Amino acid sequence: MDGSSLPETRSTCAYCGVGCGVLLRPDGAGGLAVRGDPEHPANRGRLCSKGTNLGETVGLDDRLLHPVIKGARADWDTALDLVAEKFRDTVARHGPDSVALYVSGQLLTEDYYIANKLTKGYLGTANIDTNSRLCMASTVAGHRRAFGTDTVPGTYEDLELADLVVLTGSNTAWCHPVLFQRIRAAKEARPEMKIVVIDPRRTATCDIADLHLPLRPGSDVALFNGLLSAIYDMGAVDGPFLDHIDGFEEAIAAASDSDPTVTGLDPLLLKRFYQLWVGTEKVVTVFSQGVNQSSSGADKVNAILNCHLATGRIGKPGCGPFSVTGQPNAMGGREVGGLANMLACHMEIENPDHRQAVRQFWDAPAMPEKPGLKAVDMFRAVGEGRIKALWIIHTNPAVSMPDADRVRDAIAGCDFVVVSDVTDRTDTARLADVLLPATAWGEKSGTVTNSDRTISRQRAVLPAPGEARPDWWAMAEVARRMGWRDAFDYQGPEEIFREYATLSGIAGGFGLDFDISGLKGITDSAYDQMKPTRWPVTDGRQGGRFFADGRFFTPSGKGRMLPLHHREPAAQTGPRYPFRLNTGRIRDQWHTMTRTAKSAKLSSHLAEPFLEIHPEDAARLKLAPAALVQVASPQGRGILRALITDRVQPGEVFAPMHWTAETAPSARIDALVAPVVDPVSGQPESKAAVCDVQPFRAAFYAFAVATERFTPGTRYWAQAKTAQGWRAEIACTEAPADWEAWARALFGIEGGEVQVVSDPRRGGFRIAFHEGGRLKAALFAAAEPVAVMRDYLAGLPGEEAPHALSGRVGADMPDPGPTVCACFGVGVNTILSAIAEQGLVSVDQIGQALRAGTNCGSCRPELAELLARIPRREAAE
Incomplete structure (x- = not known):
């Protein structure tokens, strides 16, 4: 079939x-x-x-298919009994705060709900936090301070209805490409629509920008305080709406004392932005990690909210602040109380009425009265031995947390660690005492909530492999074994959802925003067929926007503006660490690549970790293009490939956060990030670390391809999947005495047909291993970075390739070059040839000829850059 x-x-x-x-x-x-x-x-x-x-x-090549205890296969009963026993004994001996759960936006809402019920209601601790702490906690704090609840006021439609969209701290083109497509399409339909991008880097998002503000890292509060002052000075304050707002005068006074020049922006550029924002009624300000991941992240969020509250540009079509989240269920996790300082349904853990209501609803034996440990503090407590039993679910903190090396060591030293995941090939899974095999996307059923409050079904379409089980089931089974059978006697996610919806009605009774009690009686069949639904869902309301009516969720019922002041990033540059390090995502990879690294297409665009550095800095350091650099911070060190570009400003560098010990051990970039957090939100400052950059001097460099996975184990290596097998970049400070023996050990090959080309005088060595006339593996080494056609060579393993050691495609064969469009696998040489041969003069024409850029659109900025390479005279012909 x-x-x-x-x-x-x-x-x-x-x-x-x-x-x-x-x-x-x-x-x-x-x-x-x-x-x-x-x-x-x-x-x-x-x-x-x-x-x-x-x-x-969705392949099963590295799936965890059965429980594992101390490296040995186990059955579910034994594993679950052990987890229950260890958590029970730890709580009995050391108290409830000696245990913790660290969870993830990869969980479905039903999983998340059970995790919170178990931890806060039955274990009796608020020590449950989520990796959403690393991306959206500052937004939660800002929303709660201004609105009284963590409420997203608007909807995605506002992005298309706005006359001005401000994208701040958000490389939307790469991180939220579909939203970027919607904005681009709206601008093409209405060319008068304006786009402003606020980002220290010139990113792909700038491709549609009318204005780019490359502000100094961390200066967002000063920028938006300047805007608030301009709103006041230009008479754009909405007087009637201010009747519903507290704190206006104090916020204006603080803004008036602010100095926008700390942004480093040209005053004329600032004036242009302020006039555009103030003079446009329909404004949406989209913000993401560049705002949130800061030691002043909550203040940055509130500086944005202040401007919308002062003008009443909130909750109306085409108006409002809009936070875009980074994970598929970051919002669902926030709704169920996945953060250590929240209860389910936006109720507050420190509110005795909320606490009692949730405890009574759950019939819970215990309920913590104060917030638990946020992520950074949680792993600090693990390292100090205060947390003695830890359950990590669908996340990889040994890589993704700031100060990642110390977090890795803390987990390794913890008395008892459980990891639930779909694979055992992660930096964190290797540290577990117990591994529990979870169902993956495509195998599990439940709900998720997106950035504009839309609840959608995620449905199982593939059978659960091996002994993999849903996360809600595993947690409920542990709870039953700890003596709470009746409270966790669920037969499926439908039951959990109904309970959750019922609890939300209690939150609605307190006058809170999150209320989906209209779904509390949903049948199994209706749940199965449930269509995307935006909350709230009650007898009197479904979906819509918030706050245009001036009704907020604070005790006074009014919105709050806050007096804010610019604060420099916590770490300051100096002679020892002269560079400001920014971290983030790239277009085709996701988090720590446990999913995306399986895709050869997604690995083909940027197959190696890199450090963007400005040409002036590269010249001062005498860096050649594609040189390796050693990056050092007060926390750690790394080695990456230099990408010399004016997309970053002098004195600033950027590195992606995806690579791990599985894919590039020296590029675990969060090992260089300090564990400094926002005092309000607890979110780490991942965009403003400090570092030094120096050339990495290698004795040899190499490029390798093979049909089977291999682990170089050298000082520097970076590996990626290909359609034919695997490829790797390699560098080391000491060359092997016997190259052939070294290559055989690298690939695990003992016999076979061998081709060798050696140039001892120049330090060059090439070797290819064939089996049955087909290439099995090849290594290209030299004293300098190896000049070979990498994408061509990556396609040779498993094929007849007698001339592989030439490292170049034959004259009679096309070389598509490095991939630009990952959706359709279109390479740079194919694109340049089509431009030249067919006289293509626009990105749309490239799409018509090659399909490149016609699906997700994320490669369109690169296509535009390729067009710019063709001399104007030729392009015009």
Whole structure:
């Protein structure tokens, strides 16, 4: 059965908080065909490169298929009994705060709900936090301070209805590509619509910007304080709306004392931005990690909210502040109380009435009276031995947390560690005493909530492999074994959802925003068929926007403006650490790559970790293009490939956060980030670390390809999957005495046919291993970075390749070059040839000729850059 006759199943994408709908069809052989759902309101059929290639990520090659205890296979009963025993004994001996759960936006809402019920209601501790602390906690804090609750006021439609969209701290083109497509399409339909991008880097998002403000890192409060002052000076304050706002005068006074020049922006550029914002009624300000990941992140959020509150530009079509989340269920986690300082349904852990209501509803034996430890403090407590039993679910903190080396060591030293995941090939999973095999995306069923409050179903379309089980089931089973059988006697996610919806009605009774009690009686069948639904869902209301009516969720019922002051990033540059280090995502990878690294297409665009550095800094350091650099901070060290570009400013560098010990051990970039947090939100400052950069002097460099996975184990290596096997960049400070022996050990090859080309005088060595006339592996080494056609060579393993050691494609064969469009696998040489030969003069024409840029659109800025390479005279012909 080839699967073509099977029906499609509606589900939701596994990646960012856009929450795109997908249509899934099994191919009958364990694979999956994926396309965008044209009926889902978030994406209307669009998908980004990651969503398009989800079908490549469902393989079982590295799946955890059974429980593991201390490295040995175990059965579920033994594993669950052990987890229950260890947590029970730890609480009995050391108190409830000696245990903790660290969870993830990869969980479905039903999983998240059980995790919080177990931890806060039954273990009796608030020590449950989520990796959303690393991305959205400052937004939560800002919302709560201004609105009284963690409420997103608007909807995605506002992005298209606005006359001005401000994208601040958000590389939307790469991190939320479908939203970027929607904004781009709206601008093309209404060219008078304006786009402003606020970012220290010139990112792909700037491709549609009318104005780019490359502000100094960390100066957002000064920028938006300047805007607030301009709003006041230019008479744009909404007097009637201010009747619903507290703190206006204090906020204006603080803003008037602020100095926008600390942003480093040209005063004329500032004036232009302020006049544009003030003079445009329909403004949406989109913000993301560049705002949140800061030691003043909550203040940055409130500085943005202040401007919208002062003008009444909130809760109306085309108006408002808009936070875009980074994970598929970051919002769902916030709704169920996934953060250590919250209760479910936006109730507050420090509010005795809320606390008592939740405890009574759950019939819980215990309820903590104060917030638990936020992520950074949680792992500090693990390292200090205060937390003695830790359960980590669907996240990789040994890589993703700031000061990652110390976090890794803390987990390794913890008395008892449980990890629930889909794979055992992560830096964190290796540290576990017990590994529990979880169902993955495509195998589990439940709900997720996206950035504009839309609840969507995620549906199982593939069978659970091996002994993998849903996360809610594993946690409920542990709870039953700890003596709480009746409270956790669920038969499926439908029951959990109904309980959760019922609890939300209690929150609604307190006058809070999150209320989906209209779904509390949903039947199993209706749950199964549930369409995307924006909350709130009550007898009197469904969806819509918040706050245009001036009704807020604070005790006074009024919104709050805050007096704010610019604070410099916690770490300051100096002679020892002269560079400001920014970290973030790249277009085709996701978090720590446990999913995206399985896709050869997604790995083909940027296959190696890199450090963006300005040409002036590179010249001063005498860095050649593509040189390796050693990056050092007070916390750690790393080695990355230099990418010399004016996309960053002098004195600033940027590195992506995706690589791990599995893929590039020296590029675990969060090992260089200080564990400094915002005092209000507890969110780490991941955008403003300090570092030094120096050339990395290697004795040899190499490029290798093979049909089977291999681990170089050298000082520097970076490995990526290809359609034919694996590829790797390698460098080391000491050359081997016997190259052939070293290569055989690298690939694990003992015999076979061998080709060797050696140039001892120049330090060059090439070797290819063949089996049955087909290339099995090849190594290209030299004293300098190796000049070979990497993408061509990556396609040779498993093929007849007698001339592989030339390192170059034959004259009679096309070389597509490095991939630019990951959706359709279109390379740079193919694009340049089409531009020259067909006289293409626009990105749209490239799309018509090659399909590049016609799906997710994330590569369109790169296509524009390639067009610019062609001399104007030729392009005009």
